[in-house]
Amino acid sequence: MGALLDGIPEQLVLGIGLAAGDGVGAALIVAIIVSNLPESIGSASDLLKSGMHKTRVVLMWAAVALVCTLATVAGFALADAVGSEFAAAANGFAAGALLVMLVDSMIPEAQEKAKESTGLATVIGFAVAAGLALAA
Template structure:
């Protein structure tokens, strides 16, 4: 259990750290876009070489594909609800959407981490790196957008502290559930994380990066993919 708590805190801590960094100074938009692009590339590699590949090995295509569809639909519905609420309050979409994405992909990702620790399969280095690399720019970008929209600093910190705690607890929950769930559930959890991530990448993270970093986004994304893919293939 101690290992699950440790990995849960390690993977979730960049969410809060990123929000705190956003409070310290105003980060240049281009820098934020480059980091978001790098994180998006790392997440693509995590989807391909960790979540998808492991899901196939665990239970085959059916539970994995069902999970992908469920994750994509869940994120899409949550994002549209947010869009409707933001349209009424005239708030920017980027910040809240990234916060929702952090929950929808972070909880199943860290659930998978906890199950892996409990089952003795170990922790995928590329998955951990992708979570770390993507969580930090997600929270910096989201917190910066929320601050610009007028949200109080205390509320921004509380929001991201809540997201970080929820994600960390998911690792502990995965550890506790390991003996009760089979490979089908684990494959579906991988798929859910992958589906939510893919929709988030296309709808929020990459457009946000492109709007800030312009022509540098593609290069940053490829570099992020290369680093995370290299880790996955050599680990």
């Protein structure tokens, strides 16, 4: 559910950016990959450990990818009808959903497994994301 709450608005913004014709910044693409890859790997691992069948896990993530792809197409199609305020709101919602998912599940799990290095890794991750955003 967290992947969809984060992914749909994120992909809407991507579609709107593609439709604008200005090109999509490297920061946005890197942020999408960097935030979604560990999320999907960690969630898939947890689902497999809980006993969910591998095929079901793969199908679930394929469904998430399909819905997010459709959100990109919808963002592209809606770009003319919606203003930049919509893109900003969708981006804000995606960021909020990502933070909730990080605080509720990923950070506690990382703290449990990595102990002291969790805080440093989190700060480095945010610094890299901020640097990419400023460079764009």
